Amino acid sequence: MLYTVRELTQYIKHRLQDDPSLCEVSVRGEISNFTHHTSGHMYFTLKDEHSQLNCVMFRGANTKLAFKPGTGLKVVCSGDITVYEKRGVYQLTVWDIQPDGIGALYQAFEQLKAQLSERGFFDPARKRPLPLFPKTIGIVTSRTGAVLHDILNVIRRRFPAVRIILAQTRVQGEGAAAEIAGAIEQMNKLSRTDPIDVLIVARGGGSIEELWQFNELKVVEAVFDSEIPIVSAVGHETDVTICDFVADLRAPTPSAAAEIVVPDREQLRQQIAGHKIRLDHAIRRTVEMSRDRLARAERGVVHPRDRINQLRQYLDELTRQMHTTVTHRLQLRRKDLSMLGATLHALSPLNHLQRGYSIVLRAPDRAVVNTIDAVTAGSDLWILVTDGKIGCRVREIKEGWDHE
């Protein structure tokens, strides 16, 4: 059988491209000879230890990539096997590239983070407050029980007065991202007619590869677009995913997410009890005050003006009383004073002197001499008379008065 080159190539092309096992394949390998052509298309080789595969990723596909591929990166490429007739080569026409291995994942993570940050995905102003008392809580998490069990336990213990809406999805492996994103979208769809107050997106701990679905653009965008506030709890405390950054709040663990979302029943009970005590106090005081007011009212039901007039009169009366008292007291005082003067006058020693008596004082200490014991012979004395004093010296002392 004789073919032209073109005929044979076309035959091979159809054989390859019609083979369902060569459509939508995923191939793992390392990128080499990477070029990003000015046309926007990407050309590279995917290789492992044994083989090489030519790859092309057209502009339309590669602008959707969340990270920049490059030589040396380990990746998983998804696409179809096609034939480039002009050069007679088969190649993988790539629709999507996923980073593979820690290095590539880490790089992809940083790139995606930077890219989304620029688009405002992590803007703190976008973060919404969570409701204080959610009535309906959506939970998007894995089918396997542990995480869900933890969350439900915490809610049951703290605040069981809620309705839980559950969406269980795969959380790792291919297609998981689409399921997670889909669940978030469905929750939002439901919420439009049957409001959901807050959404928990949770997953247990795992390796960076296992948590990778939560860095997928699909999931990240679903979280970003969600009308329901989202608490993200992916992995353990040290695990970080883009989903955590975009969510309204990041919880370190799924249990912590539950604690953040619902209030504590015991605390609320105490709060209510406190209010009750204050109510009792306040009403007791109000009643007592009313009782007082009543008692006061009973004592005198008087018109204010009347009361003022009464006061005024009372004041006048007081003033008058005061005047009388003062005057009276003043007169009394005056009388007292003149009486006192008379007494004083009567008692004054001057009076006695006038009447011929005199006062003898001992010169050194001016003590009144009223006995012979107060002096000795030779003592100096002063004799006080009405108009002055006479100095003398004792010559002789005799007991008893002589009749001369």
Added chain:
Amino acid sequence: MSENEDITFEDALAELEDIVHELEESGLTLEDALLKFETGVKLSRLCNKELDDAEMRIEQLTEGEDGVRTERVEIE
């Protein structure tokens, strides 16, 4: 308090707080104060009841042809 028995826990608690403040400010007449007090006691009872007899209800999200729905599930 509104006559509505469907008042949410959140609203009931907020109203209770308001009443406590109003009563403590003591600008009310005795009659009003007693009315408020009665409402406050009712509200605190309501709040406690809400906390006490609350049973968690779990529903599963399902998507059918007629859109998104939920159905009751039992999970321990």
